[in-house]
Amino acid sequence: MxxxxxxxxxxxxxxxxxxxxxxxxxxxxxxxxxxxxxxxxxxxxxxxxxxxxxxxxxxxxxxxxxxxxxxxxxxxxxxxxxxxxxxxxxxxxxxxxxxxxxxxxxxxxxxxxxxxxxxxxxxxxxxxxxxxxxxxxxxxxxxxxxxxxxxxxxxxxxxxxxxxxxxxxxxxxxxAPAPATNAVVGLDAGITSLVTLSTGEKIANPKHERRDRTRLARAQRELSRKVKGSENREKARRKVARVHARITDRRRDFLHKLTTRLVRENQTVVIEDLTVRNLLKNGRLARAISEASWTELRTMLEYKCAWYGRELVVIDRFFPSSKLCGNCGAVREKLPLNLREWTCDNCGVVHDRDANAARNILAAGLAASACGDGVRPQRESSRTGRSSVKQETQRATAGIPRRQAGEEANAAPDRRTGEGVRAV
Structure with missing residues (x-):
């Protein structure tokens, strides 16, 4: 309707x-x-x-x-x-x-x-x-x-x-709502690949800021040499601003096209609740994370799903999507950022890090959505506890020894400090 x-x-x-x-x-x-x-x-x-x-x-x-x-x-x-x-x-x-x-x-x-x-x-x-x-x-x-x-x-x-x-x-x-479809997709946000879909498709990060970094550096050097308060400094400042505006416009255009495609092709979209503010505290990856614009990507998905009658499911930020084996449910103890492929010690299946995370995100989102409870975490800090997606996370790790599961729960907050970020 x-x-x-x-x-x-x-x-x-x-x-x-x-x-x-x-x-x-x-x-x-x-x-x-x-x-x-x-x-x-x-x-x-x-x-x-x-x-x-x-x-x-x-x-x-x-x-x-x-x-x-x-x-x-x-x-x-x-x-x-x-x-x-x-x-x-x-x-x-x-x-x-x-x-x-x-x-x-x-x-x-x-x-x-x-x-x-x-x-x-x-x-x-x-x-x-x-x-x-x-x-x-x-x-x-x-x-x-x-x-x-x-x-x-x-x-x-x-x-x-x-x-x-x-x-x-x-x-x-x-x-008007988009035509109904049975397709569902899980998204794993990254840096090298901006988004990895649960279907295995990887959408490369265009990295607009990096492509214009030389032009931006030259304009900023010219600005630093101008006398403060002069007309030439104002002209140089506007030149720097035009480079920034070019980067922003191209990034926003790319995100609009990507999110529109995802919303039109899928009835349900599952993403993870990343705390970008905390991830930016990682000094080595802060610039790359800012360029990826994960927050703007999520915002576009939210209002476009509401417009076109789609369902957006957001799973808990502590869900171990990268460390969880999508085949047997075993959770890996450690997974460094430079390890893009890993082999499960339990079943021996070789996983692509991003594709496996996207499939786990989709499975957790669909399981949480089937509960019938509100699965979208509140943006404000909640005083009542954790969302129902957190409960589905526990189901996804069923069968794992308590000690191993407890270690994973303690290690999960490392995503806030940057461990959960995809490598550049």
């Missing part, structure tokens, strides 16, 4: 000098309002142990506009300023719910320059978008059409570090 979802379509546009100046002023005012409101909330909390609500911040914004030194806030649209207060309220809500850290101040150089316009602050007519305080429509490059009959409810305008302008249009879209 088709479902209606909110979907964002991002397009690049080329503003005129007047539009660029207006948007730059808006970005500056948005950043100023956010930082000022955050400062007021912080002072009230630590000084008076009092929380400030969105209504109070909105009333304070009205008073700020009446002062002579902050009169410049009236020169831009009021909608982006109100929206950034709502974003700050959401940030504090996440903080008090222990879903995020304390909100941080926005930096002029490091933070993303953006402004959000709701329906009352822009005009959408005949496929042309005109923002508040502007006389002309934006010159948007329509790289793909919007859904037929869709009208944007929110428009977010942003400028990246490379100087490119983007407009993100949020619309209501109807997505």
């Amino acid at each position: 088709a479902q209606q979802v909110k979907r964002a379509f991002r397009y690049r546009f080329y503003p005129t000098d007047e539009q660029a100046a207006e948007l730059s002023r808006t970005f500056g005012c948005v950043r100023f309002v956010y930082n000022t409101a955050l400062e007021e909330r912080t002072r009230a909390w630590y000084g008076e142990q009092r929380r400030i609500s969105y209504v109070e911040s909105s009333a304070a914004l009205t008073e700020w506009k009446k002062t002579e030194e902050l009169a410049f806030l009236t020169e831009v649209s009021s909608v982006p300023l109100q929206q950034v207060l709502r974003h700050l309220q959401t940030a504090f809500g996440n903080f008090f719910a222990r879903r995020a850290k304390y909100p941080r101040f926005k930096s002029r150089k490091k933070s993303r320059a953006s402004a959000e316009y709701t329906r009352s602050a822009f005009k959408w007519r005949d496929g042309k978008l005109t923002l508040a305080k502007m006389a002309e429509a934006l010159d948007i490059r329509w790289s793909r059409p919007l859904p037929e009959g869709a009208e944007p409810s929110t428009v977010t305008v942003s400028r990246d570090s490379a100087g490119r302008w983007f407009a993100s249009l949020l619309v209501e879209d109807v997505i």
Whole structure:
């Protein structure tokens, strides 16, 4: 059954000098309002142990506009300023719910320059978008059409570090589920092979950052030789940013194509719950792990499976997928990263490390899914214990002596320090 979802379509546009100046002023005012409101909330909390609500911040914004030194806030649209207060309220809500850290101040150089316009602050007519305080429509490059009959409810305008302008249009879209299939697949994430499927197929890691590493190093050397604050340094900085943007765009495009293919071809996709933040503590593999973008891969699989009526199963992070023999169920005591093939001491079967791990992941995911319990681990820390996938992990190692199984359970957390990462 088709479902209606909110979907964002991002397009690049080329503003005129007047539009660029207006948007730059808006970005500056948005950043100023956010930082000022955050400062007021912080002072009230630590000084008076009092929380400030969105209504109070909105009333304070009205008073700020009446002062002579902050009169410049009236020169831009009021909608982006109100929206950034709502974003700050959401940030504090996440903080008090222990879903995020304390909100941080926005930096002029490091933070993303953006402004959000709701329906009352822009005009959408005949496929042309005109923002508040502007006389002309934006010159948007329509790289793909919007859904037929869709009208944007929110428009977010942003400028990246490379100087490119983007407009993100949020619309209501109807997505039909993909045709049903009986295919299931398990995924083992790695570095040399970005993904190894339970079918034995290995999808190579394109390593976009490594391919552009020479170009990036040259641009960074040129930047380091420029005088701080000069125009030449700003040009060199944008050159470095363009190289980074090229790497990011190519990586995201590859991940979109890969995840779309996996979701369309399989009814059930099984992955493992990797803690990338802890894996990045491995100094030798941190750069390669960052380039692999496992977190972005999982995020794409999550929302695409939800869109197209597929099932995504996430097994426990401590499941010994690489050390477990898929033939007899024996668990190997140690498995160094440089050992890509290993022979089971119990049954003598020779295993490819990644393919065996992918098959074990699939078996554990299907077994856990058959229990009928929630098998997807929560992203937040759970106070109630382990998920049902952990119970299926115990079933997968049935028949192993307790001592050996206990040693494996104690050794499993090594995945957080990098032992569970595929070799480069």
